[in-house]
Amino acid sequence: MANVTDKSILTAAGKALLAQLNAEEKALVIDKMIFANVPNRPEYPQPDDVVPSNDVVHEAAVEQRGRLSVDSVIYSTTLTSQEGPFEFNWTGAYCSEYGVLVTIDHHALTPKTADEPGVSGNTLVRSVVLEYKDIAEITNITVDASTWQYNATPRMKKMDDDVAQSIIDQNGKDWFIEDGFLVTPQGSAFNIKAGAGYVSGNRVTLEFDRNVQVPNKPSFIYVDAHREGTPTGEQVTLFDFVVTAEEKDDYIDANGVKHFVCKIAQVLGDGSVSDMRPEGDSASKKYVEKITGKLGDEMTGATIWPPKQNLDLKVGDVLTYAVTAVRVSGQIRATDKEIPPGATITTINSDGGTISAGG
Structure with missing residues (x-):
């Protein structure tokens, strides 16, 4: 079936090579990136495509390999200002040891200029990502991927x-x-x-x-x-x-x-x-509703603090958490002493900001 979705693909030959090396417990080494300018290039590459030899404009050694995850690795090379001029709309990752084109990327036409008297050429960093189950192990790549000038991974x-x-x-x-x-x-x-x-x-x-x-x-x-x-x-x-x-x-x-x-x-x-699921302080829809507009609501002139406790407490309720303070008219006032869990509320005094409870 023709590929009509992906502009970057793993070739059929690449898949076969990966399966072979995985079975033989050998490492895949992608050592070359190939650049081509393919006229009338279709939008999507196909698994059976090969290197377009007549349209190749440049080849470069892979300079950096990095591990993105267990199932994806990245290869990069730098096209310096001394290389060129040429344009390319096709990039392939190549394994020279087995003569296999492993990946293909169809992308926009990209100009590569070169140094000329009084004019500096551009410098490009080109990368390809290879995704395959356990590819980091198959390629023996353990180093985290990083950019050329700044490794953002730790940050x-x-x-x-x-x-x-x-x-x-x-x-x-x-x-x-x-x-x-x-x-x-x-x-x-x-x-x-x-x-x-x-x-x-x-x-x-x-x-x-x-x-x-x-x-x-x-x-x-x-x-x-x-x-x-x-x-x-x-x-x-x-x-x-x-x-x-x-x-x-x-x-x-x-x-x-x-x-x-x-x-x-x-x-x-x-x-x-x-x-056995742990319950956090805000692990309920009711709590979210409270803190988005109802946390300051008063009941009998006071609400209980901290909000772990049910905010609709009233006389006769039993505390499920220790209470050390109450909110009265928008102000938090400490209780005379911590009231332990299991105590029953007997009084809510809105004037003094205190509550009384019995065991």
């Missing part, structure tokens, strides 16, 4: 880590919104409800309910999440579910990737489920 990772830590500081390490990731029995399997939550401050989203099998009981069900780079440099959170009778902690896998795990349920011997 971007630090920004991601700061955001995750901010979420942890505000709401807790792991938490889920309402029924997101709730595990319930469903026939011979166990249903994990669609929704969202955070694992070590990294957002995880399940678009559709998912069923998992638990062959051995009792067992725990974990969310196993990690950050992964995409070919465009974007970092995303990927996750899977792990069923095991063993306790699990965060770990670093064989590729050096940090994994964050969170226990969401225990399936007991009789097939019943114990919900």
